Amino acid sequence: xAAELNAAPADDRLHFYDVALHSRLLVGTALYPSPAILAExxxxxxxxxxxxxxxxxxxxxxxxESFWGLIRAQxxxxxxxxxxxxxxxxxVATAQMARELFATPWIKLEVIGEEDTLxxxxxxLVEAAKILCAEGFEVFPYMTExxxxxxxxxxxxxxxxxxxxSPIGSGRGLNNLFGLRALRAHFPGVPLVIDAxxxxxxxxxxxxxxxxxxxxxxxxxARAGDPVAMARxxxxxxxxxxxAFLAQTIEPRDMAAPSTPVLGKAFT
Amino acid sequence: xxxxxxxxxxxxxxxxxxxxxxxxDYPAELVATAVNEQFVRAKERAATALDEHDRVExxxxxxxx
Numbered sequence: 001x002a003a004e005l006n007a008a009p010a011d012d013r014l015h016f017y018d019v020a021l022h023s024r025l026l027v028g029t030a031l032y033p034s035p036a037i038l039a040e041x042x043x044x045x046x047x048x049x050x051x052x053x054x055x056x057x058x059x060x061x062x063x064x065e066s067f068w069g070l071i072r073a074q075x076x077x078x079x080x081x082x083x084x085x086x087x088x089x090x091x092v093a094t095a096q097m098a099r100e101l102f103a104t105p106w107i108k109l110e111v112i113g114e115e116d117t118l119x120x121x122x123x124x125l126v127e128a129a130k131i132l133c134a135e136g137f138e139v140f141p142y143m144t145e146x147x148x149x150x151x152x153x154x155x156x157x158x159x160x161x162x163x164x165x166s167p168i169g170s171g172r173g174l175n176n177l178f179g180l181r182a183l184r185a186h187f188p189g190v191p192l193v194i195d196a197x198x199x200x201x202x203x204x205x206x207x208x209x210x211x212x213x214x215x216x217x218x219x220x221x222a223r224a225g226d227p228v229a230m231a232r233x234x235x236x237x238x239x240x241x242x243x244a245f246l247a248q249t250i251e252p253r254d255m256a257a258p259s260t261p262v263l264g265k266a267f268t
Numbered sequence: 269x270x271x272x273x274x275x276x277x278x279x280x281x282x283x284x285x286x287x288x289x290x291x292x293d294y295p296a297e298l299v300a301t302a303v304n305e306q307f308v309r310a311k312e313r314a315a316t317a318l319d320e321h322d323r324v325e326x327x328x329x330x331x332x333x
Contacts, residue, residue, distance in 0.1 A: 028333030038331075053332025054300060056274040056325070059292030064328025068298065071329070081332045089305055096307035097300030097327055168333070218333035 012246065014213055016049075016160050016191060017106075017138040019077070023048045024208070025238045026079065026193065027231070028218025035070055037227050042074055045231035049077045051108055051216065054098055079140060081108040082128075086121070091128045095137060107132060108162070108195075108216075110142045117167045118196075122149045126156060133157030142195050145179035147186055154190065161187065162195035162216065165207065169219045171199020174206055184211045201230075201237030208241025209249060272323045286314040289326065300327050 013020040027047040032038035042050060052071065057064050071078065080098035085091040088111065095107040111128055113121025120142050126149065129139050133156050141153050145163040153161060163183060166172035174180055175197065184192060194207040195216040204215045215238060224230035271278050273292070282288035285308055289296050301308045302325040308316050318324070 028331075030331035030333045032331075051332045053330045054327040055330035057294075057328045057330075058274075059294055059326075061328075062295075064330055065295060065298050067331060068329035083332055093302050093305055093307045097302060097325075100307075100309060101298070101300040101327070101329060 012242070014191065016140070021048050021077075023235075023238075024214040024242055025204070025234055026051065026214060026216035027221060028216070029067075029071065030218055031222035032227060033222075035067070038222075039070055039074065041221055041227045041231040042076065044228045044235065045221065046235045047076065049079050050074075051079045051081050051218070052102065053081050053083050054094060054101065077106075078102050078104060079106050079108050080104065081142075082110045083108075084112065085110060086112050088124045088128045088131070091124070092131050095128075095132050096135075099137065105136060105138045106140065107137050108140045108142060118169075119167070120144060120164070122146060125149070126152045129153050129156040129158055140193070140195075145176055145183050147183060150183060150187060150190075154187070160191045160193065162193040164196040165194045165203065166197030168196040170197050171220060172197055173199060173203035174210075177210070180207075180210055180212070201233045204234055205237040205241030205244070208238060209244050211245055269318065269320055271318060272321065274324070274326060282318065284314055284318060285312075285316040285324070288318060288324065289313065292326070294326055294328075298328055301325065302327075 014024050023046045025045055025047050026049045027045050028051045080102045082091040082094040085094055091111050098107060109128055111121045111124035113119055122144060125141055129141055132139050139158045140160050140162050141158050142162050143149055150161055166175040191213045193214040193216055194212050198204055198215060198217045199220050207215050221227050221230045269280055271280055280288060280291055282291045285301055304323050
């Protein structure tokens with residue numbers, strides 16, 4: 001029987017803008033085998049925030065209504081995205097539509113710049129962030145781990161940053177540990193979320209061990225052989241990683257250091 | 269009048285956005301709208317006249333990552 005992890009203190013809350021959260025795992029709602037498995041996986045993940053989108057639907061269709069009913073029944077906070085937007089104009093209009101429909105100032109801002117990697121267009125991202133922050137949005141920018149872009153997004157008014165771990169849906173984990181460490185070190189007071197690229201719970205734990213405040217993932221759970229069990233595994237990994245960060249891991253060293261006392265050894 | 273609705277050409281009777289949503293049988297409270305890439309608030313739909321070949325987007329909540 002697995003023991004509950006209690007490494008993090010009870011008041012170890014995550015703050016996004018003025019909202020305090022207990023769960024540090026944000027989960028996407030796409031690609032699940034069925035609505036029932038989505039609902040069960042969300043529950044198993046312990047997530048308090050889920051990402052959603054806006055899409056076209058034929059007149060008379062009710063897919064959107066059905067999905068939205070499922071999410072509302074879970075009583076979760078939603079983070080709408082601007083997924084797939086390739087221009088500032090598209091991203092801003094989509095964000096404005098999302099704010100009205102989902103009744104939240106939160107927006108996961110994506111301005112995609114490259115099709116193969118779905119890498120963000122950081123120039124468009126900064127421009128869109130300036131517009132949206134000025135309009136009162138609380139922007140969660142999907143960005144690369146670039147320090148200069150981070151600075152400009154903060155100047156624009158963003159109070160959360162979401163660097164990618166690796167390309168969306170790739171499952172490659174944290175591609176640039178040096179860059180992610182540097183970002184963490186440069187912005188110690190800013191909530192940082194690893195968004196995209198995580199495939200295994202160990203990669204989520206690694207993000208927390210680096211000092212990241214939260215992780216956002218979708219494909220790793222939705223496309224797992226057993227999404228509900230994987231949601232549970234990610235929940236445990238996030239708690240383990242956060243607990244390890246707070247407990248302060250040892251510094252790595254090149255040479256061995258015996259753990260059993262040398263003093264008192266026989267035959268010496 | 270001929271419009272482009274959600275990327276498809278469509279012949280409609282409606283002359284404003286509110287009427288278009290009703291004509292196409294969308295649940296008005298569960299859609300967000302834009303005309304020619306400009307967001308149109310729900311309360312402004314009735315006053316938003318449509319012109320020939322306008323590009324209308326009518327979006328609903330959907331799964332996202």
